[in-house]
Structures are given as C-alpha cells and as structure tokens.
Amino acid sequence: MATKNNLPSRFHQRLASWAEQIDRPLPWREETDPYRIWLSEILLQQTRAETVIDYYYQFLARCPTIHHLSNLPVADLLKLWEGLGYYNRAHNLHKTARIISQERDGIFPNTYEGLIALPGIGPYTAAAIASFAFALPHAVLDGNVIRVISRLAGILEPVDQASTKQQLQFLADQLIIKADPSRFNQAMMDFGALQCTPRNPGCCDCPFANDCLALRMDLVDQLPIKRKKQPVTNRTFVFFIFQKKNTLWLVHRSDRDIWPQLHTFPAIEITDLPIRKQKAHVQKAVFDWTGLDLPFILDKKPLLNQLLSHQRIYGHFIQMNLPTSTTLPSDWIAIRNGDFSQHAMPRIMRTYLEDHLLS
Numbered sequence: 001m002a003t004k005n006n007l008p009s010r011f012h013q014r015l016a017s018w019a020e021q022i023d024r025p026l027p028w029r030e031e032t033d034p035y036r037i038w039l040s041e042i043l044l045q046q047t048r049a050e051t052v053i054d055y056y057y058q059f060l061a062r063c064p065t066i067h068h069l070s071n072l073p074v075a076d077l078l079k080l081w082e083g084l085g086y087y088n089r090a091h092n093l094h095k096t097a098r099i100i101s102q103e104r105d106g107i108f109p110n111t112y113e114g115l116i117a118l119p120g121i122g123p124y125t126a127a128a129i130a131s132f133a134f135a136l137p138h139a140v141l142d143g144n145v146i147r148v149i150s151r152l153a154g155i156l157e158p159v160d161q162a163s164t165k166q167q168l169q170f171l172a173d174q175l176i177i178k179a180d181p182s183r184f185n186q187a188m189m190d191f192g193a194l195q196c197t198p199r200n201p202g203c204c205d206c207p208f209a210n211d212c213l214a215l216r217m218d219l220v221d222q223l224p225i226k227r228k229k230q231p232v233t234n235r236t237f238v239f240f241i242f243q244k245k246n247t248l249w250l251v252h253r254s255d256r257d258i259w260p261q262l263h264t265f266p267a268i269e270i271t272d273l274p275i276r277k278q279k280a281h282v283q284k285a286v287f288d289w290t291g292l293d294l295p296f297i298l299d300k301k302p303l304l305n306q307l308l309s310h311q312r313i314y315g316h317f318i319q320m321n322l323p324t325s326t327t328l329p330s331d332w333i334a335i336r337n338g339d340f341s342q343h344a345m346p347r348i349m350r351t352y353l354e355d356h357l358l359s
C-alpha cells in the first residue's frame with residue numbers, strides 16, 4: 001500500500017486466495033435470510049463467535065421466524081439471552097422484531113437506510129445485513145476490519161474518533177468488491193479474526209506484508225490506536241435473601257439503571273456511603289420492606305463482583321429468615337423450592353445461586 005488512499009488493485013485477488021484456504025465453519029456463514037443474519041449479528045455484538053453458536057441455535061429453535069420472536073414475551077426473551085450481558089441489545093432485538101412483524105408483515109427493509117433506521121441496528125449491522133442478505137455494496141467495519149485497515153493504511157489517529165471512523169469507512173468502501181460484497185465482507189472479517197489478530201498477527205505469511213504500512217513502520221503492535229477507555233465506576237449493592245420456609249423472593253427490576261427488566265433479590269445500593277452509615281441504611285431498608293428490626297451482619301468485603309462495560313458491581317448478600325406472619329411488598333415474586341429457572345438474572349445473581357443455594 002503506497003499511500004493511505006492508494007489501495008492496490010491486487011488486494012482483491014490476494015484476499016480471495018487467502019479466504020479460499022481458511023476453514024471457519026459458522027452456522028450463519030453463507031446465510032442469505034435477513035432474519036437469521038440480523039439475529040446472528042446482534043448476538044455477535046460484544047460476544048465471541050464460539051459463544052454465540054449455542055445461543056443462535058436456541059433462538060432459532062424457539063423463534064424460527066421473526067413473527068415468533070415478536071410474539072415472545074420479553075421475560076422469555078431475556079431468559080434466552082441470559083449470560084450474554086448488554087441487555088439493551090435484547091430489548092432492541094424485541095423492538096425491531098415487533099416493528100418488522102407487525103408493521104412490515106415480516107419483511108426486512110432491503111436498503112441500508114431502511115435497516116439502520118431500526119432499533120439496535122447501527123452502521124456495522126446495517127452493512128452486514130445489506131451485503132449478506134441483499135448483496136448491496138456496503139463495507140462492514142467491525143473491530144476486525146478496523147484493525148486490518150488501520151494497520152494496512154498505517155492510520156495513526158484513534159480509530160474510535162468519528163473522523164477516523166469516516167476515513168476507515170471510506171477506505172473500506174473503496175476496497176469492497178461491488179460484484180460480491182458479501183464474500184468480501186466475510187473475508188475481511190475472517191482475515192482480522194484469524195490472520196491480522198490483535199496480538200501476534202501472522203505478518204510472516206501475510207499476503208499483504210509487502211504493502212502493509214504498519215509492518216513497514218514497525219507499528220503493528222501499536223495499531224489500531226484507541227483513545228483512553230472510559231474509567232470503570234465501582235458500585236456496591238446489598239442483596240437480601242429473605243426466606244420463609246422454602247420460599248425466597250425476587251424483584252423485577254425496572255427499565256432504569258442497570259439490569260433492566262431482569263430479576264434480582266431485593267437490593268439497595270450503598271455506593272459512596274461511609275461504612276459507619278451503611279449498617280443503618282441496610283436496617284432501614286429491611287424495616288421499610290418487612291416492618292421488622294432483624295439482626296444481620298454486613299461483611300466488610302463484598303462477597304462477589306461483576307464487571308459490566310463501564311461499571312464494576314460489588315455485591316453483599318444477606319440471608320434473613322422471616323417469621324411466617326411477615327407481609328412483604330406485593331410486587332415481589334415468590335420463588336418456591338429454589339425454582340429460579342423461569343427468571344432471567346444478571347450473572348452476579350446466578351453465581352450466588354449456584355455457589356450458595358442451588359448446589
């Protein structure tokens with residue numbers, strides 16, 4: 001690659017020869033049904049392909065068409081989604097399923113503009129559906145493709161900056177094979193995933209080694225450049241396991257804040273509360289819910305933690321046995337005999353259940 005914008009015409013042949021040699025069987029490969037492509041692409045956001053395969057089959061078994069997905073209760077969808085995290089993706093999946101099923105008779109838009117207007121579909125997913133399902137010449141720009149192009153073209157600006165993204169998209173759109181955008185996009189993503197990997201890329205046998213500016217400038221390990229990550233915020237919650245004989249209680253979380261519409265034990269947040277005030281705060285919450293002053297121990301250290309995208313959640317867990325006459329808030333969900341199987345939960349809850357209640 002002689003200059004940033006002078007991409008060699010032999011690129012296509014080399015990419016095609018490289019792609020012919022690889023063997024990466026994935027269930028959505030060569031798929032042309034927009035529903036299946038969309039489903040796989042949403043599942044693949046922020047998640048490794050190997051992890052997604054089982055989820056993909058489970059979704060298709062339960063929802064073979066977009067109408068089935070549209071009719072699936074949100075609680076069931078969240079249960080299917082459990083473990084993937086980033087639950088907004090699941091909510092947007094449902095919104096889009098409803099729009100397409102109810103307003104478009106199950107037909108996906110067949111233009112990039114129509115696709116990107118749907119909830120949860122950004123430039124990458126719109127380009128993927130447009131090219132894989134409708135053979136439209138839109139280059140996908142996922143993390144793999146960004147890494148490949150930024151190294152090949154020696155891009156020294158942060159790739160998560162809007163102007164650099166535009167530059168990357170421009171280069172990718174110039175490169176795309178207009179007659180076969182689907183194969184080109186797939187090959188570029190595979191090349192980033194298998195050859196031009198984040199660490200230890202295969203530069204020695206790379207078909208583009210002679211043209212790669214990052215290799216020439218000895219910057220392979222430093223590209224792509226990213227801006228500083230958003231700092232992680234620490235938050236601490238106390239989860240209460242209220243028990244009456246063989247019954248425990250969950251709450252259904254609202255759409256606000258973390259874990260929208262998932263289920264947790266009743267919980268309060270004690271982030272930023274000085275230690276001397278934490279106990280009183282917990283005591284008050286218990287009294288407000290139960291009308292009781294129950295004894296408890298709040299350990300100095302939280303028992304579990306879970307890292308979300310920009311938050312680390314620390315969790316204390318307090319078990320309390322309640323007298324049978326205790327009245328609890330009417331919107332709490334009673335779980336009898338440890339049967340939590342119907343309720344979608346965040347990972348910190350599942351971990352607690354598996355370690356302490358279900359073993």
Ligand code: SF4
Pocket residue numbers: 148151152195196197201202203206207208209212214215220
């Ligand atoms: S030479 Fe190395 S860094 Fe450059 S495209 Fe090939 S694998 Fe990636």
